[in-house]
Amino acid sequence: MESKISFKNDYSEGAHPKVLELLQQTNLSQEPGYGADSISQKAKEYIIRATKNPDAQVFFVSGGTQANLLVISHLLKPYESVIAADSGHIEVHETGAIENTGHKINLIPNINGKIKGAEIQKIVNNHTDNHMVKPAMVYISQSTEFGTVYSKNELQDIANCCKKNNLLLFIDGARLATALTSQSNDLTLQEIAKLADVFYIGGTKNGALLGEAIVFQNKRLAEGFDFTLKQKGALMAKGRLLGAQFLALFQDDLFFELGFHANKLASKIANIFKQNGYDFATEPVSNQIFPILPISIAEKLMEKYDFYIWEKLEDNMVTLRIVTSWATQESSVDQFIKDISKNLG
Amino acid sequence: MESKISFKNDYSEGAHPKVLELLQQTNLSQEPGYGADSISQKAKEYIIRATKNPDAQVFFVSGGTQANLLVISHLLKPYESVIAADSGHIEVHETGAIENTGHKINLIPNINGKIKGAEIQKIVNNHTDNHMVKPAMVYISQSTEFGTVYSKNELQDIANCCKKNNLLLFIDGARLATALTSQSNDLTLQEIAKLADVFYIGGTKNGALLGEAIVFQNKRLAEGFDFTLKQKGALMAKGRLLGAQFLALFQDDLFFELGFHANKLASKIANIFKQNGYDFATEPVSNQIFPILPISIAEKLMEKYDFYIWEKLEDNMVTLRIVTSWATQESSVDQFIKDISKNLG
């Protein structure tokens, strides 16, 4: 039944073989529990080195929603809120996880999944007294839920606004690998680590079985986070499992190679649409692309391939969401391209 | 540095080789995310079969504290409380996770880690009006935090009291494998599944990399639990990882074999203390044993072995906690026994 090739998401397969290998190699060594193991320690060192911030504090957790609710509830006082795009993952697809920890999300209408400093400033200006929440954090995703990537200028603009208004900047990096290896990217991991007060590096969608690496800029922000982890059920007994994912990804350049691979294949697919004169809902620059097609062609493709119809448009047009990953095979993409060409032609 | 043999806990190693094998075999098949994968489906079927309750609803989560907070917050109204032993894991070692979801724990002084129906009844009787919380659930652990195991009569007594007072019965089975394979056990998995409204089967401490299988007795109790999972950050994108753990444990008798192995080795260690006339804080019947020794002997043993000093007693005596697991090697135990004998003699 699962015989169609899937471009539905970037978590359809297990782990990159190097992750499984490392699990295998380290499997029977006795290690302390709850993240105090030597594998996690090594992985953290690699990440700290990669961010070039020796003060950075790294914690591994199992998934993105968990990372988001942990970080936000840890850093905000009960009456403080987080500002986000109305397309932000915390707003749209986390079953009210943030509100369930007690915090309101203040929304900004997104433009291609992004927000700007000026819009953040407006929200701050509108929150004038104790009858409203007190905005204290900005949440953005890199790459965004619409596959776009903030440029250095755009991120600097947001960071400046945060600094000026005493807001923390939190970057959801569930898809950070494809952002950092996007053709349109002009930001390094070090720059992101410098501009964000806290961010996380997604493993789940980039070759790991599970895992996100939360990186706080300093000890003050991370203080007590080990208590928060345990209290919210996020502290894994065999923390080595999480450590091994990130050790495999960061002890050489695997993390970046996998992101690059996903982007390259997405780009190949995007080009075939472009060449045939089709448009996109957002500029295709990472591993999620959103071509706009006649519904008849989409349906034809869906006979052999899995992907989401993202939105129904006027005139029998639809926006698709097509996602590639570290595990996508070039041969699958080539076949897809052939079938696209045939149907578009 | 980690060169001492550790009897500190049952989560020092990775996974049983069969678990890793299964991960390897299924690694590159494309599967739907968030628990809808075919591996998880198969694992659930094996568990449902093992409980002999076709109405059972099974959910996989990553750890014990997470399982506890999910189940309790899912089933209680805001003003309802859960009754537990004062030695219960939710009371002592979960950083206030239950209270953080809004619920009070009503405590019963434990006897060897256990509670009784009569004590539960007293608490119910004392909660008479709306100035107090409304007890609505009983939480027990099997095996308990002190290594003891509820007998069928004892569990029936608690279940009767729950039924009579309209309380839900929730069994924390983080160490259910060693309970079910204890020499003193007279309960089957089916009986536990029948007496409990909800319980979970621990994987983390019995051969899995991670994972607990929560089993609700019927659909009504489980209604909306998929929302609860997502909202609390417990829904894993690659649910197949959790499914594979339990498929490996339950597609044959591995789950029970591993529990039996741990118990057998613990029993061997217990016997050597018994033979030398030493006492235990609680009767040693599962994989956690609590011998009472002179501190001088304990310190001698700690030069070569890792375990916890559980409690300091009078007259320079201490209670140790010694834990075996599925991964404990018989040769390590034999060496330990030899060293114990030498020191006790």
Add this chain to the structure above:
Amino acid sequence: MESKISFKNDYSEGAHPKVLELLQQTNLSQEPGYGADSISQKAKEYIIRATKNPDAQVFFVSGGTQANLLVISHLLKPYESVIAADSGHIEVHETGAIENTGHKINLIPNINGKIKGAEIQKIVNNHTDNHMVKPAMVYISQSTEFGTVYSKNELQDIANCCKKNNLLLFIDGARLATALTSQSNDLTLQEIAKLADVFYIGGTKNGALLGEAIVFQNKRLAEGFDFTLKQKGALMAKGRLLGAQFLALFQDDLFFELGFHANKLASKIANIFKQNGYDFATEPVSNQIFPILPISIAEKLMEKYDFYIWEKLEDNMVTLRIVTSWATQESSVDQFIKDISKNLG
């Protein structure tokens, strides 16, 4: 300093003299605490009679935000959400009180402070799986935050949509008195009590020192609400204080008379703007009116009167919010009208 006449809000004065009289008369009788007093009992009977629903369950609390957070957190499961206008009090002016109890608010862009069944239906349709909250309640205000009043048809449309989608309907009646006595009103208190699953009758803004009367349609909805009251700090030791407010308001027609008075004076003020050709942001039908004036005239009036500049518009125009109450004196209004005429002329 407080010498300007204030049209800023409807809670600037203390209580209607009849309320104080009743407090005085009953002051030294010994009564049980926590709402079990005979004064509260009598007040509840009057309210039940007025709603013509003998199954109604009435509870008194101290204020509107408290009423909102109590009702919503009482009736929703953790993963359920409430649908509201983006102008709704719970969204805009309650410091995230609803989110602080764990619940998301799903927003509908308001039209003159109102929402429609069709918009509610869209939200329900968009919430398709467990990655999103589950809408379970609709919150509206009568009269609305913009002074408008739902007609019978409009309310019936919302109630139908709720019924069809299994949503609870909750009406915030902080200003129910001015809604029920509005010139444009075609709804009775009995009809509101029948269409809403739960609503409250505002005392604070209609002659009481404090107090809102929450009315559940039946026992099932109210079950355990006495526990919720206590747990959230809303159960007043001297419940008689709240009971006395509503006994004074409902033992004769005082509640309606006071609403009528506020509306009549607001209408007088509205007419003078209309006569001079000025427009309103929303149709002026209750005790809050929103005339649109040149800023120069607004500033002139602010020398002698207090009111809010609600919004700055283009072309040096502003929207004012002018509020009357049970305590507004006709002579103050007449003087205000004279000054308006002088400045508009």
Add this chain to the structure above:
Amino acid sequence: MESKISFKNDYSEGAHPKVLELLQQTNLSQEPGYGADSISQKAKEYIIRATKNPDAQVFFVSGGTQANLLVISHLLKPYESVIAADSGHIEVHETGAIENTGHKINLIPNINGKIKGAEIQKIVNNHTDNHMVKPAMVYISQSTEFGTVYSKNELQDIANCCKKNNLLLFIDGARLATALTSQSNDLTLQEIAKLADVFYIGGTKNGALLGEAIVFQNKRLAEGFDFTLKQKGALMAKGRLLGAQFLALFQDDLFFELGFHANKLASKIANIFKQNGYDFATEPVSNQIFPILPISIAEKLMEKYDFYIWEKLEDNMVTLRIVTSWATQESSVDQFIKDISKNLG
């Protein structure tokens, strides 16, 4: 039916006549809402003067449970806990209000309603890592739930332990008036204000219709508390109502006179038991006394008087709780004493 004279509690009557007078006098002046009124400002000044701490920050709320949950949830981080006596009001009689805000209560077995520094230290010592909550506050009541009063030495001992362990000290003063005017008291209001980081002054049980005055020692502790008030539904629109209670109580010595009156009458009742050789569960020093009598005599007295049977003891003895208040009439007490004498004799 309410014809028996009640010694059940200290909130059976309305307000002291001077409170009602002040409400009457100020009733129709226009005042800003939400606590910004001139009456509340004046009341705060009197309280600040009485505490002799010009940095003190005062907030009025409606009741004791509300005050407790506001202060505790405001000052603790999510994973921090509050230490209290197992007889503490927050533990026993607030329907899990503290847990509902997310915080665990660490219990100390009370001795006559009190706790000691040494016991607090033990709890701190036992909380060693992130698998347990982090104690961050101590909660005590003055006078206690058993009518006893901490001496200066006892309070200093607790405060010293708090300082040493970086714990905040919070004093529940719902019955502070009777503590400060107890025959056994050696503490001034100023000393309490100096030793506590935050405390509150009870109005409800000492002559007010409602109201507790929360006093933070400085601005840093109170920062954002106005947001907390609004978010938890505790900010009253007509804050003047609360201000007036405390203005009446503190503009002269009324607060202390009323406490003295209650104590004096309780003492009169206590003496008659003492003279007849009866014992008390705790030393009778404030307005709550706990004499131990044969159940037959208690039942005889209950024919004409209302009070609680606090506890059933062996040998047909019971502990009563008898409570006097500012409103208790000396004639009622004299009659009670006569009836006691008759029955004891």
